[in-house]
Amino acid sequence: MDVGVALLVQAAVTIPFAVPRAASLPPADWPSYGLTTLGVLPLVWRRRAPVTVLLAVLAAQALYGLAWNGPGQTLPYTALLAVYTVAALSPARRRLPAAALTLVLIFPSVAFNSGEARELLFSLLVFGAAYAFGRLSRIRRDYTAAVEDRAAQLERANRIEAEQATARERARIAREMHDILSHAVSIMIVQAEAGPVAVRTAPERAEAAFDAISETGRDAMVQLRRMLGVLREDGSGGGRAAAEPAPPLHPQPTLAELPGLVERVAAGGVEIGCVTAGRPPAPLSLDTQATVYRVVQEALTNVVRHAAAGSVLIRLEYGPDTLEVTVTDDGRGPGDSTGHGLVGVRERVAAHGGTVTAGPGPGGRGFRLAVRLPLVDSRTEVGR
Structure with missing residues (x-):
């Protein structure tokens, strides 16, 4: 050039x-x-x-x-x-x-x-203009470089934010998958192990066990299909047949589904009691309801898989601005409390600003999982 x-x-x-x-x-x-x-x-x-x-x-x-x-x-x-x-x-x-x-x-x-003065003024004008154009060119070039650098920084920041959001979403999906599959598979294993014994001693109980296995498997499939439907961009399910209806895109459970969860687990021979103290001061947000459901589900899954408990007590106690969820069993007591399940529980509760306490039950017997959640009005949540 x-x-x-x-x-x-x-x-x-x-x-x-x-x-x-x-x-x-x-x-x-x-x-x-x-x-x-x-x-x-x-x-x-x-x-x-x-x-x-x-x-x-x-x-x-x-x-x-x-x-x-x-x-x-x-x-x-x-x-x-x-x-x-x-x-x-x-x-x-x-x-x-x-x-x-x-x-x-x-x-x-x-x-x-x-x-001549005319030549002097003309010379001063053209040389001054050349100098001014040079400075304007430099300022424009510096401004362009600053804008490009700022754009590059924003792009890097957006990429980092997207990567962090992806990591958070992966962790959330991992928790959901763990809660769904771990619970369903644990219940199915317990029922399947009890089935052959029941066939010889009490055929009617064997039929109930097989029905529980079938119901638990179907429930797990429905929840997985809901989750996969949400993950698909078009929400249509991609490879499903055209005549097959799309699953509803609401994978998060609510407190209304808690009795069904308790009934399925109790079908395996564990005596489960559920007590509610107080009343919520306002309708609970869907996130809070889903968290309570998953906490109870994980606690019951651990009871079935590890505790060998005969009875479990679930207590939901509503305060003015908090909800305490306590699951206590009379099983073997605390084992390894560093598994993925309890980690997922802590992550869920921490996302709501709550706390988790896990350890021996009353008198050192069994295991007790206690969760304290701040209550969020669902109407407030929608308005934010």
Whole structure:
């Protein structure tokens, strides 16, 4: 690009040598043209050394005016371009002295040429314009770079936020999948193990066990299909047959489904009691209801899988602004409390600003899981 600009300037300064001239004007000889070209040549390096190129151009023009009486130029093209480049590219500590030197040299140059005020004002105007355009170019370039840098930062921030949101969503889905599958599979295993014994001793109980296995499996499939339906972008289920109705897109359970959960687990032979104390001061949000359901589900799943308990007590106690959920069994007592289930419970409860306490039951027997949740009015939640 610099070579192209230099050639363009060379074409401009060649015009006075190519156009026929009056006999009274100075002759357009080859030495004059060569010195003019010598003044244009430094422009090839103008962006590499702006101040040096400006000084070289000013020296060449001074030599041309003093040593040769050749054709003049309509405009000092090379000097104007050099001043523009210095203003656009050089730092202030070099730009300002170079601009001051050029300003000072204008006065003796005009005095040596015509000495007219009109030429002086014109020279000050064009060199000032070249300097101003250079500064505007630099400001525009800096502004563009700042905007691009800001856009890059925003893009990085958005990418990080998207990755964090993806990680949070994966964790949420993992909790849902764990709660659904772990509970369903545990109930099915218990019922399946009890089935052969019941076939020999109490056939009616064997039939109930198999019915419980079937119902639990169907319930798990429905919940999984609901979740997968939500995950699909179109919500249509993708590969389902056209005649098959889409599952409702409401995968989160509510407190109304809690009795069914208790009934399914109790079918395995565990005596389960459910007590509610107090009344909610306002309708519970769907998130809070889903969390209570999952907490109880995880507690009952652990009872079936690990506790070998004969009885379980579920207590829901409503306070003015909190809900305490306590699940206590009389089984083997606390085992490993670092499994994924309790981790998921803590994550769910922490998302609501609640607390979780897990440990031995009353008198050191069994296991007790206690959760305290702040109550959120569902109407307040919708209004936020």
